[in-house]
Amino acid sequence: MSNNDYQKKVAYFSMEIAIDQTMKTYSGGLGFLAGSHMRSAYELNQNLVGVTMLWKYGYYDQVRAENSHMEAKFIQKFYSFLEDTGITVDIKVHDGLVKVKAYLLRPEIFGTAPIYFLSTDLPENDYVSQTICHHLYDSNLSTRIAQEIILGAGGAKVLEQVGDIDIYHMNEAHPLPLTFYLYSKHRDFEKLRSQVVFTTHTPEKAGNSEYDFNLLFKMNYFSGLEPEEVYQISGERGEKMGCTPAGLRMSKKANAVSQLHKEVARDMWKDVVDPRHILGITNSQNAKYWQDYKLARHLKSGDDEALLARKKELKKRLFHEVALQEGDLFDENVLTIVWARRFAAYKRPELITRDLYQFLDLLKDSEYPVQIIWAGKPYPKDHGAVEIFNHLIDITYTHKNCAILVGYELDLSAKIKKGADIWLNTPRITREASGTSGMTASMNGALNLSINDGWIPEYAKEGENCFIIPSRTDFNSIEEQDDADFDALMKVLKEQVLPTYYKNPKKWLEMMKASMQDIFPFFESGRMADQYYRELYNAEVKEDLVIKK
Numbered sequence: 001m002s003n004n005d006y007q008k009k010v011a012y013f014s015m016e017i018a019i020d021q022t023m024k025t026y027s028g029g030l031g032f033l034a035g036s037h038m039r040s041a042y043e044l045n046q047n048l049v050g051v052t053m054l055w056k057y058g059y060y061d062q063v064r065a066e067n068s069h070m071e072a073k074f075i076q077k078f079y080s081f082l083e084d085t086g087i088t089v090d091i092k093v094h095d096g097l098v099k100v101k102a103y104l105l106r107p108e109i110f111g112t113a114p115i116y117f118l119s120t121d122l123p124e125n126d127y128v129s130q131t132i133c134h135h136l137y138d139s140n141l142s143t144r145i146a147q148e149i150i151l152g153a154g155g156a157k158v159l160e161q162v163g164d165i166d167i168y169h170m171n172e173a174h175p176l177p178l179t180f181y182l183y184s185k186h187r188d189f190e191k192l193r194s195q196v197v198f199t200t201h202t203p204e205k206a207g208n209s210e211y212d213f214n215l216l217f218k219m220n221y222f223s224g225l226e227p228e229e230v231y232q233i234s235g236e237r238g239e240k241m242g243c244t245p246a247g248l249r250m251s252k253k254a255n256a257v258s259q260l261h262k263e264v265a266r267d268m269w270k271d272v273v274d275p276r277h278i279l280g281i282t283n284s285q286n287a288k289y290w291q292d293y294k295l296a297r298h299l300k301s302g303d304d305e306a307l308l309a310r311k312k313e314l315k316k317r318l319f320h321e322v323a324l325q326e327g328d329l330f331d332e333n334v335l336t337i338v339w340a341r342r343f344a345a346y347k348r349p350e351l352i353t354r355d356l357y358q359f360l361d362l363l364k365d366s367e368y369p370v371q372i373i374w375a376g377k378p379y380p381k382d383h384g385a386v387e388i389f390n391h392l393i394d395i396t397y398t399h400k401n402c403a404i405l406v407g408y409e410l411d412l413s414a415k416i417k418k419g420a421d422i423w424l425n426t427p428r429i430t431r432e433a434s435g436t437s438g439m440t441a442s443m444n445g446a447l448n449l450s451i452n453d454g455w456i457p458e459y460a461k462e463g464e465n466c467f468i469i470p471s472r473t474d475f476n477s478i479e480e481q482d483d484a485d486f487d488a489l490m491k492v493l494k495e496q497v498l499p500t501y502y503k504n505p506k507k508w509l510e511m512m513k514a515s516m517q518d519i520f521p522f523f524e525s526g527r528m529a530d531q532y533y534r535e536l537y538n539a540e541v542k543e544d545l546v547i548k549k
Contacts, residue, residue: 008533011159014052016030017050018031019110021410025055035286035289051158056135057077058075068393083106092220096129100157102118116159118155132150165195170247177223189232197253211240234249260458311512315419316419318336326403335369337371338372338423339426343377343385347427351489368502373420375405417443422448425449425450425453429471432453444516448465451468451469469489
């Protein structure tokens with residue numbers, strides 16, 4: 001598209017955006033994706049601004065306790081490079097007004113679209129109001145809802161002082177209050193829908209919030225609208241409001257984040273919207289930020305020797321971090337398997353350890369040695385996920401070829417992806433909407449060893465650019481599925497991955513190069529940012545696909 005096709009003024013609302021290691025305003029994949037979108041919007045000169053929250057204590061700093069278990073620290077952050085815009089707006093939360101100040105991250109600072117960061121941590125606010133922007137995804141329900149009101153309604157009100165907005169893009173349902181704020185201004189449902197697009201990122205229940213209507217009305221979630229108006233435009237009635245169904249109904253177009261997720265989402269929400277309302281715009285990541293430029297240069301020049309030498313150098317850099325954190329000295333000549341992303345039960349970080357005896361045999365294999373690294377942040381109040389993280393520490397700390405790293409943020413994520421040989425991805429099938437970490441690993445010469453879920457079916461050429469773990473959904477229980485997937489994982493590892501790496505280095509090199517080449521151009525976020533304009537922002541509503549009765 002030409003720059004003329006990017007002229008609609010778009011405001012991109014996201015609860016988290018991962019911009020730079022210096023800005024800890026994100027938790028994981030949603031933020032990483034938003035950051036890549038902001039970078040590509042800048043590179044394409046799109047007429048887009050971001051809107052997010054300025055989290056005083058970030059998500060959390062992941063450190064170690066005395067026994068080496070994970071510990072969450074909440075440390076105040078300062079960002080002197082953010083510009084005070086002078087814009088402060090009042091937003092009603094409960095019965096009081098909360099002042100919301102907007103700070104601007106200018107494009108030239110990190111090479112992104114301009115981004116407005118919203119804060120309530122102001123001396124003019126009472127202490128409770130100040131705490132609204134203290135913790136990303138606060139565990140207190142009322143605080144979480146207040147955060148969404150500030151992001152959605154507060155962000156929309158800030159933008160009124162910046163200039164006209166043509167399209168409001170809700171990245172997930174967190175900013176949903178903006179739709180009710182916009183509707184309260186003109187009371188025109190079709191006008192509202194023509195202005196709003198919506199991205200749904202997950203089939204997981206935790207990512208599709210439902211809130212008690214009575215609480216939402218008490219907190220002024222609906223910008224003063226009467227109950228019957230809210231029920232009518234959201235299509236939600238009863239005791240609770242489903243945020244995702246409401247977002248789907250109040251948008252002109254919506255999208256899932258992979259082609260497989262599109263089918264899952266269409267089936268999930270078939271009683272809410274016509275399936276054609278939900279498009280598939282596959283997530284992608286920004287190569288300029290994520291790809292090692294020397295690896296890319298050697299691949300382009302066809303210098304295989306230099307490519308392999310650079311990969312070993314990147315492994316050494318990762319292994320320096322392993323030595324610092326764990327005291328283990330890894331070998332750059334040994335196959336290195338990495339599992340690193342947000343720690344959540346359905347992603348199954350511990351799957352490779354399911355049969356401890358087989359796992360220990362894998363660690364002790366002298367013919368085909370391996371090194372395994374885990375990293376990622378669980379939600380700090382998700383005690384089950386934290387327990388999995390700590391359990392992995394407990395069962396591996398005596399093994400010199402295993403490491404569990406803390407501090408999984410942008411810098412460590414990049415270091416791990418550049419140093420990995422195998423990027424292990426083991427979600428329960430159909431529950432990983434996209435899983436973009438594997439894209440950035442592939443950009444850096446890692447091979448995906450993955451369940452065929454999320455973005456992988458669109459990319460995978462089995463045995464050519466990745467390894468696939470066969471999986472099914474027709475099991476009687478989760479335990480039965482996990483047993484079968486563990487067996488399949490170990491079979492692929494022992495019969496394909498390890499023999500190829502150690503016995504057929506020529507094939508490994510060809511797969512490594514294919515892994516890097518096949519990412520482009522589709523899984524680079526320039527395509528994604530362009531597709532959003534073409535298929536969502538510039539789309540017209542030609543037929544009513546919304547609100548099934």
